[in-house]
Amino acid sequence: MQLNNNVTEFILLGLTQDPFRKKIVFVTFLLFYLGTLLGNLLIITTIKTSRALGSPMYFFLFHLSLSDTCFSTSIAPRTIVDALLKKTTISFSECIIQVFSLQFFGCLEIFILILMAVDRYVAICKPLHYMTIMSRRICSVLVAVAWVGSCVHSLVQIFLALRLPFCGPNEIDHYFCDLEPLLKLACTDTYVTNLLLVSNSGAICTVSFIMLMFSYIIILHSLRNHSAEGRRKALSTCISHIVVVILFFVPCIFIYTRPATTFPMDKMIAVFYTIGTPLLNPLIYTLRNAEVKNAMRKLWSKKLVSDDQFYS
Template identity: 85%
Template sequence: MQLKNNVTTFILLGLTQDPLKKKIVFSTFLLFYLGTLLGNFLILVTIKTSRTLGSPMYFFLFHLSLSDTCFSTSIAPRMIVDALIKNATISFNECITQIFSFHFFGCLEIFILILMAADRYVAICKPLHYMTIMNRRVCNVLVAIAWVGSCIHSLAQIFLTLSLPFCGPNIIDHYFCDLQPLLNLACADTYMVNLLLVSNSGAICSISFVMLMFSYVIILHSLRNHSAEGRKKALSTCISHIIVVIMFFGPCIFIYTRPATTFPMDKMIAVFYTLGTPLINPLIYTLRNAEVKNAMKKLWTRNLITDDKK
């Protein structure tokens, strides 16, 4: 690795170089990150402690919140700290680590969303066989496959990054390390690496999005045979999932399915799916889900009663 690279550190330009705007970035995204941690922590604790949230849907929601938390943590803390620094730098090894963790938890979120769509399909289209098909053993195996698949995807990103020689310049026009902005710094022909990037990250985003939207079309079409009450409940759940899918996959497809060219809007679009979506997900899944809200109220009430007895 060191034989190919003369660069040992990279300079991250961040979202802005203006001192006043950097303070705004610091305060805004600190609040975003704290909100993400709080919202997802509440979901994790609620699902783990509640007896009423034991269905496969909430098992997958637990892992979605976990991946959201880790996904945001792979980017936000450094971004927030870098906003206070005049010249933000990141070592080559730290850059590699960030690429791995960012793609690992981002890909894990994609796979979990697919599992949640599959769960809804079985629950709505095959309700009598739901608990047989989506038993705990099957759910554990599916989640394990998602974790392994995410690891394979991230290792592919690392392999592509390590195949690039860097001999200067070392300025990354972004607020985190990713393979795409690094392609602009490589002192070699990056056509094949970019092609592999599109066929890897781009294909995962595009194919997964098409699969998810197709599955929800089938689900929504099958709801015509359900009762009005059942149709309303299923619609509420599916619409929540569709909102999450569109918000997450739209920016990802824009970034990863095109050649390694940069646009002024790229960094703001990246903010949306790296920090915005992990913050919005808990709000969508709690505000639009009566069972989760009731479980949170019971947890809060139980804690208050326990505190009063003390």
């Protein structure tokens, strides 16, 4: 992996070099990461243990929470530890692994959001055929395709990174490894690689966002034929999905559609979609979803009853 490179490790400059601000970074990332773990693991546990949440929408929500947890874990723990150190280094191999994890779970989240939009479209626009089209077997196949597709996407990104020669300097002006800051350190012309990156990550983000927004416009337009109660319930679900889509895609499109140029605000925008969105997703889905909240209450009630029986 390192045969053509003089660089065996990189120095991560992080979000700041100021000791006081690094403490703020430590506290912020720690609280956000713990909140992400608590919220998403709660959703995962609730969906797995509740019979009331057996519909395809919650099957996809389970995988969304799983991808959120893994996505945040690929970045946040190391950033938390690095905030306590004066000099933060990451080996070439660890950097490549982080690029793979970031791209894999980020792409997986995109595909899962698309599947959730498809599920809502079929449920609202084709209600009589819903159970046939979105059967358990079909949903499992779709999720498997999403996992495989994400892996292929990440392998392409890794292939692009491994083709680049690095001979110094080795300072990455970021708090995690990603292709865009790595391109700036390569000892070769990266114009073609930049184009490939835009056509890969940038195109996936942009095209998926346009598809998702167009699909939700169709769904919202079709609600005019539903009853008032049906419109209210469907509108609540769709709005929560649209909020998640906007919060995740807008920062990603800003970052990955122009990798040849960087702005001072890039790192702060990256903070938003790497630790902010994974925390907001479970809050959005639980606060706006009565079925999930009821299932969580039942799960908590069962735990209290079992604890009382244990101590009695």
